[in-house]
Amino acid sequence: MSLFLIAALPFLGAVFPALLIRAGRNAAASAAGLTSLLAFIGLMLHIPAVFRGETVHASVDWLPALGLNANFFLDGLGFLFAAMILGIGLLIILYARYYLSREDPMGQFYSYLLLFQGAMVGIVLSDNILLLLVFWELTSLSSFLLIGYWKHLPEGRQGARMALTVTGSGGLAMIAGMLLLGHIAGSYDLSVILQNKEAIQSSPLYLPALILILLGAFTKSAQFPFHFWLPHAMAAPTPVSAYLHSATMVKAGLFLMARLWPVLAGTPEWFYIVATTGLVTMLLGAVIALFKDDLKALLAFSTVSQLGLITMLLGFGTELAAVAAVFHIINHATFKAALFMTAGIVDHEAGTRDIKRLGGLRHLMPVTFTIGTVAALSMAGVPPLNGFLSKEMMLEEASHTIWNGSHIIVPALVAAAAVFSAAYSFRFIAHVFHGPKREDYPGHPHDPNTGMWMGPAFLVVLVVLIGFASAKIAGPMVATAAGAVIGGEKLPYYSLKLWHGLTPALYMSLFAVLGGAVLLALHRPLERIWNALPRPEAKVIFEALIGAFTRLSQGVTEGLHNGVLTRYAAVMVTFTVAIAYYAYQGGTMGAATRELQEPGLLPVLGWFALVVATLFIVAKHRNRLLSLVLIGVVGLVVSMSFNYLSAPDLALTQISVEVVTIILMLLALNFMPKETPVETPALTRIRDGAISVVAGLGAGGLIYALLMRDFAFPTISDFHLTNSYKGGGGTNVVNVILVDFRGYDTFGEIIVLGIAAMVIFALTEAVLNSRVRAHLLNRTPDLPQAGDAHPLMMVVATRVMMPLALMVAAYIFFRGHNLPGGGFIAGLIAAIAIIMQYMASGFAWATERQRYPYHAIIGSGVLIAAATGMGAWFNGMPFLTSDFGYLHWPPLEEFEWATAALFDLGVFLAVVGAVLLALESLSRFAWQPGMSTEHAMDINPARDDADKTGTEG
Amino acid sequence: MELLVASAVGILTAAGIYLILRRRSFPVILGLSLITYAVNVFLFATGRLATGAPPILNKYEEVAYTDPLPQALVLTAIVISFGMTAVVVMIALGAYLSSRDDSTAMPVEADGAEEDA
Structure with missing residues (x-):
């Protein structure tokens, strides 16, 4: 049996006891026993080779750049330990079946036990010391679970914590030691390290490496002065003590000393x-x-x-x-x-x-x-x-x-x-x-x-x-x-x-x-x-020590982290500016290689509008509504500049995001104070102003320096420009990058967006289910309300515009591959079309007509994108490889199909769902009993049935 | 042109940071929005500025294109920053509604005072 399988079997098998416990305790115990038995038999199959003195190898390069490879090897020492771990493990599984009482969650016990067994087998079979460290830490963690198995016993919990603290900190020291050892030997593979005795023992790093590794081994094997955790770990059920604390875990330290014996032993320091x-x-x-x-x-x-x-x-x-x-x-x-x-x-x-x-x-x-x-x-x-x-x-x-x-x-x-x-x-x-x-x-x-x-x-x-x-x-x-x-x-x-x-x-x-x-x-x-x-x-002593550490870290944390956000922000900005300045000091900057472009009148006007609006926001930020309006101006100028500077896709995205952002903030502002009081003394404001001016100068100066120089290295953008049409089948390079070249990024981003929307939904649920709800229900608006909540003109206009807006969205979506547009922008436009209905006709009206929950729309979007990506597997291509071709159905014009469009559909759905879920969640705060569900329009095709039966309106 | 873009980035950054240093949640959100603009424009400008050269391939003649890569990055950044703003707004609103206070600093009372209220 492959060494991989022997090491992996206990981990794989750990699932079964937890599941099979529903079928009874015997089923759980048998599953655990069978897993161990299989691994044990697999190990025994290697007897002939091992006893001939050979070593069995199995290796896979995992992260070769880090020197971390999944290399396993089996020699006499590894065999002895693996046989003890698996063999005694079998006896313990049998014993525990009768030892544990009816009240103990036995499935859990066996799962933990197998996890531990796998980690131990991993340690003794590892040929790579980094891999060994991973398994080493796993034994600390799984033994923590096992020692604290009787959660109701305080001794169990304390013992588990103490064991984890001691062996875990020893493990940390050992990581450092192993890294030193690997550094000296030039490889993290044990088989190489074991050949380098002279190099290691003559290295000046030998002593530090030795001490650090021994710290790990001594803590694990309960050597003086770290022996104290072992007696306290006896709060564990006896099968655990018999397994971990006699035959296996505590021997891991010995194993390590024996394993490294050829290279570390023999010096006076070692002795x-x-x-x-x-x-x-x-x-x-x-x-x-x-x-x-x-x-x-x-x-x-x-x-x-x-x-x-x-x-x-x-x-x-x-x-x-x-x-x-x-x-x-x-x-x-x-x-x-x-x-x-x-x-x-x-x-x-x-x-x-x-x-x-x-x-x-x-x-x-x-x-x-x-x-x-x-x-x-x-x-x-x-x-x-x-x-x-x-x-x-x-x-x-x-x-x-x-x-x-x-x-x-x-x-x-x-x-x-x-x-x-x-x-x-x-x-x-x-x-x-x-x-x-x-x-x-x-x-x-x-x-x-x-x-x-x-x-x-x-x-x-x-x-x-x-x-x-x-x-x-x-x-x-x-x-x-x-x-x-x-x-x-x-x-x-x-x-x-x-x-x-x-x-x-x-x-x-x-x-x-x-x-x-x-x-x-x-x-x-x-x-x-x-x-x-x-x-x-x-x-x-241990508890006094831990207490002292806790107090120290509490003191440091509370000293720095006093709960004032302003302070963190100021520290962070100042620090960032400082290291940026430091980097600027250390570097060299070549002469400007580009010429300033002459701005026309339009850019100057836009710049002027932006600067004035920004300064007004700062000056008038206490008037929250005004500053919201002004921030709209900034957004508008930014989107127009994108358009002017050859980025039509960005302009479209920015302007539609602008709309939803402002609506969102307005909704929120509805429930918040409309004014910001003056709280900070003038001196603080001057200090803040100084910090921000310096930071602004830094950011502006950096981008100016960048703009005046050509690329220091050839960019990868040319690749995208050349291959966009040939490889991606689209002429809108930005869209092809999004759905094809960098499809993985986009896929991640729609997931993030979906998660953000879910977070908003969850927060809303939490707030609305708290005592805040009563307050919201009895809220009286602090500003005079509009006389007509649903003005007829607006209702009519939005309903007429709805199909048009959706049409525009569809148009933008389909042309996106070749002209400015695509799933992101189309999704935002469609979301705005629906938000208009919420605004004009009211929340209740819109909710009644909403057939699919927004969660499902987000989910389907992500799933469609994922399914499109996985479709590539069936053609033997990597995830998200796109394909396209051309069809000609007379009498239609020749048209193009691309799987990227399907992916873009996923993006579209995720964006629609996320934007609407966020806004809908916020609007739910406004609901109050007795709110009019009267419709502005008496004639409503959707209510014709109700009119006929005469039960309503 | 470069001077206009660079100075706009600088002014937006400065204004954003000043607002982030205020003590109420709403100005902080405004400040974040301003910084978002600044960062997006900054990233976009790393592709250098060009007018009349959108990265839409022209099949018929050889024309210059601006750098498409920063545009693609900024496009997703704009959408993601909407998601971020929405979450922050929601947190600020939830905090204000629960505590009737929109200060960004932690209350000075000892732990547990909230439960008694």
Whole structure:
């Protein structure tokens, strides 16, 4: 199966549980299980190649310009992790089916789980570090959803937030680190990066890149001092903890360290940062775990400790240590997932997971007891289980590691950690399952049904098998994966077996087990000491820190963003002018290459009208109606200048938009104050005036400089002029550009226009459904009303003009391809024709006669345009490729057809719908009860029927 | 001619910005409209000015054409700016009707005062 499909399957499958939950919980669970199973089988098909030591590749250039390619590869390490993710995922899906209660939205759970699974598989199969980062962030997001799955629990929400904050900010650091790494290696492909060890380690950017990447890995894998989020994430349902926090997500950091091990490891920086962090985490986690009473908290801290152990092994930087790390990753996944599931079973059946309230469960839950005991003994490092094997390898490695010249520090601390880890493992067995049977369990403890213990039982069988026959069962896997970690070098000699002779590691193991037993016996007094010790509470520190950040950002935001729009506008304009000036200073400007054109009298007159109107608007803007009239003058001059300056299409568009804009503003002004009061002091006005004059000088100067010079580069306009007729079949180049060359832009624009109209409609609905409605209904007009709302003359004139106006629209529409016109202008004219009816005959009259809702007209316009564009696919052409030809039907003249006209029809409809929806929405504010629906015209062909029956008028 | 167009753009921009800096929503809308004119004319003028040379192809003789590309861009810009103006007008109107105040600044009261009213 292609690697693409393996990575994509969980994402695709994530849809099904959410949908199938309607068919029952089994359907949802089966869908999730089948998806994982398919991906798992697909992965297994690659076994022969991977175990021959080959790497399987699958690649597609996604954004080659950014170095971001969808490259996947599968080698031993990726295979090991993918197998763990998919395999344990299957067991968890089975387990969760029985763990979740009837009230939990199970479909959602499985969808989140599959999303997470897909993201994890993506991480371990990525060959491109940018792609890896995308999946990395996806795991943070999907684990947020999973940890906060029980939304009603505040701990769940807080834990999810904390996990997201910590792992998310680590992820940010890692992005920077990865970019540095890619920069050094000259490629973002892992296969290339892994070949460049010398270049990377000798680069001055090595240390920053290393630290940033490790920040990402340490936060994800809960290494000290970022370990605190993991215990809080335990508020998640247990299947999530078992999956994310034992086998997969927390291992992503380890995976990354192992993946980059060949290029990053082996330097003193790597050793001291990684090994020390691992060692501290290991010891700290083990000590805290012993004193946790919550079963899951105990397991969480034990996970922290075990992750520290693996980190430390990777940090040693020797090949043998890397082998041990890989081996322990496998072993830890088996026993820890089984332990989490056991803890979940205990919680589920006994009703509590507080160790202080448990004990004596071994007779009540024999199956669970067996599973839990074997897994815990493996965690303690007791032979002949698999935990013993990898722990021995670790102890062996630790026993001859020199830390800052000291031979004793590492072995001593590791031994101490091992003692504590044996102790908490024993405690898990002794305090939960042993001891006297109690009478006060909150639930009725008994073994769960088979579905629930199958998963952990399977894992425990693995624990035992790997322990007894490690070379046979785990040997090839360890060799392949470790080979991939150390990157092509020959594997050092090692042997996976129980008995290595009387080595220092064996003595340390023995010491750890005995010491663990002693510590457990002394648990009660030790606990008293522990509780008396002052300890920093991570959650409190974290929240204080977050609070400080929130206050800081609030302070900054409120300082800059105080809610005064004027201030933002002034800052923005000043800033823009400043950077424009800066750019002007830095650049050079050639001499003028064009001659000033002599203006005729007409342009001078137009200019004069425009300037006077503009100045009057500024001077008289307090009189709102007057300024509206004056702005009409400006619009008129602008459209006339377009016409004068060889842009007839623009002139037509501008003048029709002018009409609808003014009507719109008049409608709005009807409900607003007619005067603007004087509020600002004179000084502020002078300041504003200065800002605007400077900005105006800048804009005017810039365009003047541009107008006096020829194009600096050859323009692409000639292409449009030459190909408009040949390629687009039209002589109006502007229209051909709109519907053909730049059809995609136009398509986007009609959608934007439609959305704007919808927004207006939605706002109207919101306002009219609020308490404003009552006010509007009882409104008394603040200006005297016209005596006749629907003057007869106007009604007659508009109705006569309606067909004429529509005819003009049709004419403008059809000729648009060859002469000035087209869908935009025709749409505006048609809209104006209809608006005239609203104005003359009234809202009620016009609404009664409106057959199609404007939303539908907008929608059909967009759909027609889209369908025309897609039509090109059927001819094997890209979206929106147009076609045209000529027809000759005698006795008609030869005429042209073009698919672009159909596209233009879409534009036309969208414009009509959008303009009318906007204006209609605004006019709805004016409606008041008791408003006359009387018609100005008594004789109305549309009402003939009513007249005949005599029920009306 | 160039001087006329350039000075018109400058004056429209200055007037528009001055009105945008006012404290009531209606002058701000007027200012936006003026700036829209300025921007549209500006964009249009980047194709340089020409009279009597519309970009309508003449099949019969060789004539000069002005630059069609800025025209096409400005045409859609005009229509879109209508949509934008309409939305802004609607927002201003809704805000005025809901709060009986057409000031563009946020009210100074603390959050939640609105709900009690």
